[in-house]
Structure formats: C-alpha cells, structure tokens
Amino acid sequence: MKALQWQGDHLLILDQTKLPFVEQYREIHSYKEMAEAIKNMEVRGAPAIGAAAAYGFALGAAEYRGSGEDFKDYMDEVRAVLEGTRPTAVNLFWALRKMEDKFREFLNMNDIGNIRAALINEANEIAEDDRRMNKRIGEYGNTLIPEKANILTHCNTGSLATVEFGTALGIIRTAHESGKKIHVFAGETRPLLQGARLTAWELLQDQIPLTLITDNMAGYLMQQGKVDMVIVGADRIAANGDTANKIGTYSLAVLAAAHQIPFYVAAPTTTIDLKISGGDEIPVEERDDQEVRKIMDVRIVPDEVSVYNPAFDITLAKYITGIITEKGIISPPYSVNMVKMLVR
Numbered sequence: 001m002k003a004l005q006w007q008g009d010h011l012l013i014l015d016q017t018k019l020p021f022v023e024q025y026r027e028i029h030s031y032k033e034m035a036e037a038i039k040n041m042e043v044r045g046a047p048a049i050g051a052a053a054a055y056g057f058a059l060g061a062a063e064y065r066g067s068g069e070d071f072k073d074y075m076d077e078v079r080a081v082l083e084g085t086r087p088t089a090v091n092l093f094w095a096l097r098k099m100e101d102k103f104r105e106f107l108n109m110n111d112i113g114n115i116r117a118a119l120i121n122e123a124n125e126i127a128e129d130d131r132r133m134n135k136r137i138g139e140y141g142n143t144l145i146p147e148k149a150n151i152l153t154h155c156n157t158g159s160l161a162t163v164e165f166g167t168a169l170g171i172i173r174t175a176h177e178s179g180k181k182i183h184v185f186a187g188e189t190r191p192l193l194q195g196a197r198l199t200a201w202e203l204l205q206d207q208i209p210l211t212l213i214t215d216n217m218a219g220y221l222m223q224q225g226k227v228d229m230v231i232v233g234a235d236r237i238a239a240n241g242d243t244a245n246k247i248g249t250y251s252l253a254v255l256a257a258a259h260q261i262p263f264y265v266a267a268p269t270t271t272i273d274l275k276i277s278g279g280d281e282i283p284v285e286e287r288d289d290q291e292v293r294k295i296m297d298v299r300i301v302p303d304e305v306s307v308y309n310p311a312f313d314i315t316l317a318k319y320i321t322g323i324i325t326e327k328g329i330i331s332p333p334y335s336v337n338m339v340k341m342l343v344r
C-alpha cells in the first residue's frame with residue numbers, strides 16, 4: 001500500500017481516514033485540495049505530508065494562469081496555504097522550502113515555461129529520497145534488534161506515514177525480512193487510532209506477528225517484562241534531541257526509563273530542526289475536540305464536558321536511548337552528535 005503516488009498531472013492519495021475497512025483513493029488536482037487532505041489527515045505522517053506538500057506546491061504552479069509578473073506573489077500564497085495545514089511536522093516546512101528554492105531558481109532564470117516540469121521533478125526527488133532514507137533507517141535500526149525481540153511501537157510510522165516502507169515500522173519490516181522472529185506490540189493510539197487502524201493493517205499485510213494493546217496497557221506490559229525495546233517515529237527533533245511525536249509517546253518514554261527498557265526514535269534527518277534548541281520551542285498542534293468526543297463517529301462524551309486534544313507531545317532527550325537516521329544512529333549527547341551526523 002502507498003499513501004501517495006504521482007500520476008503525471010495529479011497526486012493519488014489513499015484516504016487514511018477510511019482505513020482499515022475501506023480502501024478509498026482520492027485524486028488531488030490542486031494545491032487547495034492538497035491542503036485540505038493534509039489538514040483532514042487523509043494523508044498523514046511527517047514524511048508523507050512533506051512529500052504531499054511538495055506535490056501540492058507543484059500543483060499550485062501548474063494552476064497559475066498569469067503572465068508571470070505576479071507568479072512570485074501567487075506562489076507565496078500557495079506556500080502559505082500549505083504551511084498553514086499542520087504546524088508540528090518539520091518535514092512539511094523543509095519540503096516547501098526546497099520547492100521554493102527550486103521555484104526561485106527558475107524564476108531568476110526567467111524560465112517560466114519549464115518551471116512546472118522542474119517543480120514536479122523536485123517533488124519526485126523528495127519522494128524518492130524519502131523512500132531511500134527509510135530503507136537506510138531500516139538497515140541501521142535492524143542492527144539494534146535482537147532475535148525474538150518484543151518491540152512496542154506507537155501510532156503509525158509505516159508506508160502510510162511515509163512515501164514508502166516507513167521509519168520505525170521500516171526497522172521492524174527490515175528485522176522481520178532478515179529472518180528475526182520478532183513480535184510487535186502496537187498501541188491503538190487514541191484519539192484517531194493510527195495504531196489500531198493503520199499499523200495493525202500494515203503488519204497484518206506483511207504477516208508480522210502483532211498484538212494490539214490499548215494505550216493504557218503499556219506500563220503493565222513493561223512491568224511484566226514483556227517489552228524488550230520501544231521504537232517510535234518523530235515529527236520534529238530539536239537540536240538537543242527533544243522529540244515531538246504522537247501524543248502518548250512521552251508517557252511511553254518515561255515508562256521505558258522506569259523499567260530500564262531501551263527507547264529509540266526513528267526518523268530521516270529531514271525531521272531534525274537545528275533551528276530550535278529544545279522541545280519547548282516545537283509548536284504542538286491542537287486539533288478539533290470532536291476527535292476525542294467520538295470514536296469512528298460514535299459519540300462517547302456528553303457535549304457539556306470539556307475536552308483537550310493535543311496531537312503531539314514532547315519527549316525529553318534524556319529519555320531517548322538513540323535516534324536512528326538514514327546516516328546512522330545518533331547517541332547522546334545529541335546537541336554534539338546531531339551536528340556531527342548531519343555533516344557526514
């Protein structure tokens with residue numbers, strides 16, 4: 001399964017809000033449709049929304065019908081709309097900056113006729129780079145996986161969260177494909193159930209042994225000695241290693257530390273944001289409270305009850321054993337070793 005696929009003049013996305021029981025695809029022909037799909041989480045996952053935003057930018061340029069003098073202002077609006085979708089995953093902003101740089105390059109050459117083709121090519125390269133990075137993350141991460149490991153993961157970090165293969169799930173796939181008899185505990189991940197609906201679906205298709213748990217079972221599993229390691233994804237990693245990831249990740253990290261269980265973050269280096277020094281600077285998205293009030297459109301909370309719905313939390317670097325990237329595994333102290341890894 002693929003979260004998104006370029007079709008020559010439009011992007012085909014798998015609507016993840018309908019999974020796992022309905023596999024419904026949607027054609028994206030405009031940057032506004034792309035922005036809507038990202039905001040509604042029809043396409044989701046830090047690397048996937050980065051690639052999707054890149055294609056959205058290219059679609060925006062293809063929609064332009066002016067003579068050129070206002071092309072820059074028009075594309076500034078396209079970028080602003082796409083950047084306004086979701087604030088936490090830095091991949092979206094990194095990808096749009098790359099697309100903007102390519103746009104300016106052709107604009108400065110006054111080569112408007114070829115700009116559209118150049119932007120589609122840039123978006124394709126961003127997508128291909130993500131696919132390549134995930135494979136490398138899988139190889140490095142697999143060196144950490146013992147035979148018959150019981151691995152706890154959270155949310156969805158697989159092919160549905162990336163262009164292909166996944167990050168934390170990419171490591172799990174690589175370990176499984178290398179013949180290790182691993183088993184996965186997947187947290188259901190309230191409120192939108194990315195674990196129950198998406199990770200379980202992906203691992204079932206790959207025939208990787210999986211046990212689904214509710215999020216509140218993780219501590220008891222660890223207390224019983226049933227978890228050998230935790231591997232999660234990331235939406236933004238600060239220069240000191242503090243990491244934003246799906247809500248519930250911080251709780252898992254503290255529990256893992258209390259039980260002396262290794263806790264790893266898996267992410268491409270495009271998820272690292274050296275412009276911010278610590279996790280308190282990472283913008284944490286708060287989403288519509290209807291996502292907490294309902295499960296698959298069934299109301300579970302009286303309307304009068306107040307609801308809080310942060311989509312992410314911040315795991316402090318001190319709880320992270322290592323950060324697994326396509327360039328290698330970064331160990332603490334992250335503020336020193338992060339830069340060393342990025343310049344490799």
Ligand SMILES: CSC[C@H]1O[C@H](OP(=O)(O)O)[C@H](O)[C@@H]1O
Nearest residue numbers: 044045046157161233234245246
């Ligand atoms: C490949 S890491 C994806 C990352 O994104 C997810 O968030 P969302 O489902 O809200 O897009 C989650 O934090 C995953 O770890």
